[in-house]
Amino acid sequence: MTSVGDRAEGWRRLAMSVLLGLLYVFLYAPILFVIYASFSEDIVWPFPPSFTTDAYAELFDNSLYSDALKNSLIIGLGSGILSTLFATAGVIGVLRFPSRRRALILIAFLAPLFVAELLIGISSLAFNARLLGLPGNLFSAIAANAVEGTAFAFLIVLAQLVRYDWQMDDAAMVFGASPLRCFWEVTLPAIWPSLFGAFLISFILAFNNLEISFYNLGAIPTLPSVAWGSLRFGLGPELFALAALTNGLVFAVFALMYVLMRTGIVKFGYRGV
Amino acid sequence: MTRADDRPASLSLQSVSKHFGPVRAVDGIDLAIGQDEFFSLLGPSGSGKTTMLRIIAGLERPTTGRVLVRGQDVTTMPPYRRRIGMVFQNFLLFPHKTVAENIVFPLRMQNVARAERDERLLWAMKLLRLDGLAERYPNELSGGQQQRVSLARGLISRPALLLLDEPLANLDRELRAEMEVEIRRYQKELNIPFVYVTHNQEEALTMSDRIAVMRNGVFEQIGPRNDVYRKPATAFVAAFVGQSNQLTARAEMVGPDSLTLTWRGHRLHLPHPGGIKAGDDVRFFIKYEDIEVTPERTAPGNHVGGHLRDIIFKGQTANYIVSLADGSEIIASASSRDQKVTIGEAVSVTWPASAGMCFKT
Amino acid sequence: MTRIPPLLLLAGPGVLFILVTLLLPLLAIFMFSFWRTESYELYPDWNLDNYRVLFTEAAYRTFLLRSLIGALVTSLLCLLYAWPVAYFIARHGGRYRLLLVLLLAAPFFTGVILRIAALQGIFGPGGLINMALGIFGLPPIAALMYTPLAATIGHVYLFVPFMVTAIYLSLVNFNFDLLETAKINGAGPWRAFIEVTWPLNWIGTAIGLALVFIPCLASAVTPRFLGGPSATSFGMSLGQQFGETGTWALGSAMGVVLFAFSLLVLAVMGFTVNLKRSGFTGMGAR
Known part of the structure; x- marks a missing residue:
C-alpha cells in the first residue's frame, strides 16, 4: 500500500535501508574477517589467501583451552537449565494467575538486566567469599550466571506465551486432567519451542560470559577468561580460530532459535514478532 | 433527495480505478456527492468500498482517475493537506492522549488559536454528549464513548467531508441502533457531506440519502435509498438489499x-x-x-x-x-x-x- | 492445611533465587563499603573512609566522569542509529523482520572478548585498515589506536544490538494505523512521528537507553583493550580493587557508586514515563 506523498516517503525508506545495511557491515565485517583470517597463514595481512588449519591445530593442542571448554560447557548447561526452569515457572505464574503482585514479580525477574555484569561478578565474589566462606567454584559461577540468564529467558518465554490461550488448559481440566497432567499433555507440547529457545539463549550467554564467571572462578579457566589472557599479548591465530568457532556456535544457536520461533508462531497462530 | 446542480459537488470521482497487481479493487468509478448528502457505499467484503474510501482520504493513490474535493483536484495531495475528517471501525484514538487532546488534534495540526480550539472543543463535547470525559484516556472509555470521541475528532474542524469506515461494526446491537439515528442527525445539523462505508444494509438504509451498492470494484446500482430497496437494478442488489x-x-x-x-x-x-x-x-x-x-x-x-x-x-x-x-x-x-x-x-x-x-x- | 497460592508456587522459586543471588550480594557489598581492608582481608570496622577516598581523590573522580561521559555518548549514538534501523525492520521488514532482527542481536552473544578481538582484527593497530594504509604508504589512522574514540566505537559495536532490539520490540506492538489517523487529521510525516510514534514508543526507547548506558558505565574490558593508557575507566579501576590490589572495601564502595548511578538512570527514565500516557493497557493476557 503506498500512501500519497510517496516520493519523500520513498527516500526516507531508502535512507533507512542503507543505514540498516551499514549496520550489518559494521557488525559482520569483523566477524567475517576473523573467520577468513583464522584459515590463513598470515592472520595480520592474509592476502593473497593461502589457506591452512594451523590455527585450529594450535587451539586444539593447547590443553588450557580444552579445560576451559569443559568448564564453559558446564557453566552454560547448568545456567541454561536453571534459568529456563525459573523463568518458565515464573512466566506461567504471572500469566495464569493475575494478581496485584504481578508488577513486583515482573520487576524481580527483569531486574538483573539492569545490573552490570561486573557488579554481579564482584558482588557475588564478595558475598560468597566473605559471608559464606566459600571459595569460588563452578556452582557459584553457575548460580551467578543464571541470574542474568533467568532475566533473558523470562523475556523470551513471556514474549511467546502472552499469545498462548490458557482456555485450552481450562478445557483439559474440565475433562479431568490434573494441573500437572495438563501441563505435560497440553501446555508443554505447545510451548516447548519457546522454552528451548530460552534455554539456548541462556546457555550461550553463560557459555561466553567473561565478567560474572571470572570473578566467581578465580584461577579456574573458562573459554572467555583464557581468551582474555591471550588477548593481553595481542591477537594470536588460536584466538581467531576460537572466535571463528564461537561465532559458528552462536549462529547455529540462532538458526535453531529462528526455526523454533517460526514453529512457535505457527503454533500460536501469530504472524508478528 | 435532489441536488442543486449549479454548485460544484463536494466530492467527485472521475473514472477512478485502483489496481493491485491483476486485481481491480476499484474499476472506473464516477461519482458526485453534494454538500447536504449522506451517502453510503454498501457492499460485501472485498467489494472495493474500503479501497475507495482510502482513495478519497488520500491514503491510497488511484491508478487512474481524479479525485476532486469542492472542485479542487486533490488526486496527488497527501492526506494531511486534504482537510477531510475520518472515523474508523476500530476508533484509532491516540492512546497516549486524553479525550480532549484527541478531539482537538486536527485543530492543533491546522494551527488554530487556543481560544478558538477551546471553544470548538466545548461545542464538540456538547454535540457528542461527552461532558465530563475530557480528561479521561481512551482505554478508560466504553466502546460507545470511544466512537463518540472518534466522531468528535472527525467533526471538530468542520471538514469538507467526513468519511466513516464501518464505524458501528464494533458496537453491540442496541448501541448501533442508537448511533445510527445520531450520526444521521449530526449530518443533517452540520450540513457536512458524509461518505459512509458499510456491509450492513440496515445501517445504510437507515441513515443514507443515497446508496451505492458495490461489487467487484464497480457500482451495481447507485440511487436514492428507496430506489435501491424497491427497484433493485440487478439480481445482486435484489438479493443483497432487504x-x-x-x-x-x-x-x-x-x-x-x-x-x-x-x-x-x-x-x-x-x-x-x-x-x-x-x-x-x-x-x-x-x-x-x-x-x-x-x-x-x-x-x-x-x-x-x-x-x-x-x-x-x-x-x-x-x-x-x-x-x-x-x-x-x-x-x-x-x-x-x-x-x-x-x-x-x-x-x-x-x-x-x-x-x-x-x-x- | 493452607494451600499455597499457585502464583507463589510458580514464581516464588525464581524470585527467591534472584533475591538470594542478586540482591543479597548487592546488599553485602553495600555493607562492605563501610568496612576496612587490611592485607587482603575485610574487617567490620564501620567507617566512611572508602567514600571519602572516592570523592576526594582526583583519579577516581576522573574515572567516574570518563565512564559517565563515555556511557552517555554511546547511548546517544546507539539511539540515533538504532531508531531508523528498528523502524525500517518493524515497518518494512515484512516476513523477514524476525530474521533481520535476530541477525542484529546474534553477534552480542559471542561475548565481549571475542568481539573485541574481531574488532581489533579490522580497526586495531595491526588490523586490516591500518595494514592496508601501510601498504599504500599512508600513515595509520591515529584516532583508531588506543583512543577514547576507539573505545566508543567498541562500545557501540558491543551494545547497539540491545538498542535496536528494544526499539524494535516496542515498534512491533505499535499500531501503525494511528499514523494514518494522524495524517488524515492534518499531521505531516514528521509531525505524526513527534505526536504519535515517538511518545507511544518512549518506554521501549528508554529501556534501550538503560540497557546500553548501564553496562557501558561499568565497562572494564573494552577501555582496557581499545582505550589506551589514558582511558582507565571506573569499571577497570573497580575490577582492580578485587584483583591486583585486593582492596575489597574500596571496591565495594565503587560498586555501590556504580549501582547508585545505574539506579539514578533508571529513576530518570522512570520519571519520564507516564504509564497512562504511554498507551500501556496491561499485558493483554487473556
Whole structure:
C-alpha cells in the first residue's frame, strides 16, 4: 500500500535501508574477517589467501583451552537449565494467575538486566567469599550466571506465551486432567519451542560470559577468561580460530532459535514478532 | 433527495480505478456527492468500498482517475493537506492522549488559536454528549464513548467531508441502533457531506440519502435509498438489499409491462422490467413484507397454497414460513400482533402482481 | 492445611533465587563499603573512609566522569542509529523482520572478548585498515589506536544490538494505523512521528537507553583493550580493587557508586514515563 506523498516517503525508506545495511557491515565485517583470517597463514595481512588449519591445530593442542571448554560447557548447561526452569515457572505464574503482585514479580525477574555484569561478578565474589566462606567454584559461577540468564529467558518465554490461550488448559481440566497432567499433555507440547529457545539463549550467554564467571572462578579457566589472557599479548591465530568457532556456535544457536520461533508462531497462530 | 446542480459537488470521482497487481479493487468509478448528502457505499467484503474510501482520504493513490474535493483536484495531495475528517471501525484514538487532546488534534495540526480550539472543543463535547470525559484516556472509555470521541475528532474542524469506515461494526446491537439515528442527525445539523462505508444494509438504509451498492470494484446500482430497496437494478442488489424469496423459473408470456411465468406448477404474474423474452430463464425476487399469509385466499393477485411450518417471532414483526406441497418454502413477514394463522394448518400465500423484481439469468 | 497460592508456587522459586543471588550480594557489598581492608582481608570496622577516598581523590573522580561521559555518548549514538534501523525492520521488514532482527542481536552473544578481538582484527593497530594504509604508504589512522574514540566505537559495536532490539520490540506492538489517523487529521510525516510514534514508543526507547548506558558505565574490558593508557575507566579501576590490589572495601564502595548511578538512570527514565500516557493497557493476557 503506498500512501500519497510517496516520493519523500520513498527516500526516507531508502535512507533507512542503507543505514540498516551499514549496520550489518559494521557488525559482520569483523566477524567475517576473523573467520577468513583464522584459515590463513598470515592472520595480520592474509592476502593473497593461502589457506591452512594451523590455527585450529594450535587451539586444539593447547590443553588450557580444552579445560576451559569443559568448564564453559558446564557453566552454560547448568545456567541454561536453571534459568529456563525459573523463568518458565515464573512466566506461567504471572500469566495464569493475575494478581496485584504481578508488577513486583515482573520487576524481580527483569531486574538483573539492569545490573552490570561486573557488579554481579564482584558482588557475588564478595558475598560468597566473605559471608559464606566459600571459595569460588563452578556452582557459584553457575548460580551467578543464571541470574542474568533467568532475566533473558523470562523475556523470551513471556514474549511467546502472552499469545498462548490458557482456555485450552481450562478445557483439559474440565475433562479431568490434573494441573500437572495438563501441563505435560497440553501446555508443554505447545510451548516447548519457546522454552528451548530460552534455554539456548541462556546457555550461550553463560557459555561466553567473561565478567560474572571470572570473578566467581578465580584461577579456574573458562573459554572467555583464557581468551582474555591471550588477548593481553595481542591477537594470536588460536584466538581467531576460537572466535571463528564461537561465532559458528552462536549462529547455529540462532538458526535453531529462528526455526523454533517460526514453529512457535505457527503454533500460536501469530504472524508478528 | 435532489441536488442543486449549479454548485460544484463536494466530492467527485472521475473514472477512478485502483489496481493491485491483476486485481481491480476499484474499476472506473464516477461519482458526485453534494454538500447536504449522506451517502453510503454498501457492499460485501472485498467489494472495493474500503479501497475507495482510502482513495478519497488520500491514503491510497488511484491508478487512474481524479479525485476532486469542492472542485479542487486533490488526486496527488497527501492526506494531511486534504482537510477531510475520518472515523474508523476500530476508533484509532491516540492512546497516549486524553479525550480532549484527541478531539482537538486536527485543530492543533491546522494551527488554530487556543481560544478558538477551546471553544470548538466545548461545542464538540456538547454535540457528542461527552461532558465530563475530557480528561479521561481512551482505554478508560466504553466502546460507545470511544466512537463518540472518534466522531468528535472527525467533526471538530468542520471538514469538507467526513468519511466513516464501518464505524458501528464494533458496537453491540442496541448501541448501533442508537448511533445510527445520531450520526444521521449530526449530518443533517452540520450540513457536512458524509461518505459512509458499510456491509450492513440496515445501517445504510437507515441513515443514507443515497446508496451505492458495490461489487467487484464497480457500482451495481447507485440511487436514492428507496430506489435501491424497491427497484433493485440487478439480481445482486435484489438479493443483497432487504430480505427476499428467490424463485427460479422460465418466462412464458411477455406483455409490455407484465410477464407471466410458471413456477412449480403455479402461474405467476409479475411486473416486466424489460429485456425479457418468452422462454428466458429468470430469477424472481419478492420481498418478505410484500407477501401475505392468510387462512384463506382473500386478495387478488398471485396465489400459492401450502402449510404454515413455523412462525419466527422477531418482536415487532414475525416471519411466516410456508411449506409448499413440493417441499419448497416461501417466507412472509408481517406484524406479529394479530396472527390469524396457526402452525401446521393450511394457508394461502398471496402477493400483488405489481410486486417483486424479475431478472434474466 | 493452607494451600499455597499457585502464583507463589510458580514464581516464588525464581524470585527467591534472584533475591538470594542478586540482591543479597548487592546488599553485602553495600555493607562492605563501610568496612576496612587490611592485607587482603575485610574487617567490620564501620567507617566512611572508602567514600571519602572516592570523592576526594582526583583519579577516581576522573574515572567516574570518563565512564559517565563515555556511557552517555554511546547511548546517544546507539539511539540515533538504532531508531531508523528498528523502524525500517518493524515497518518494512515484512516476513523477514524476525530474521533481520535476530541477525542484529546474534553477534552480542559471542561475548565481549571475542568481539573485541574481531574488532581489533579490522580497526586495531595491526588490523586490516591500518595494514592496508601501510601498504599504500599512508600513515595509520591515529584516532583508531588506543583512543577514547576507539573505545566508543567498541562500545557501540558491543551494545547497539540491545538498542535496536528494544526499539524494535516496542515498534512491533505499535499500531501503525494511528499514523494514518494522524495524517488524515492534518499531521505531516514528521509531525505524526513527534505526536504519535515517538511518545507511544518512549518506554521501549528508554529501556534501550538503560540497557546500553548501564553496562557501558561499568565497562572494564573494552577501555582496557581499545582505550589506551589514558582511558582507565571506573569499571577497570573497580575490577582492580578485587584483583591486583585486593582492596575489597574500596571496591565495594565503587560498586555501590556504580549501582547508585545505574539506579539514578533508571529513576530518570522512570520519571519520564507516564504509564497512562504511554498507551500501556496491561499485558493483554487473556
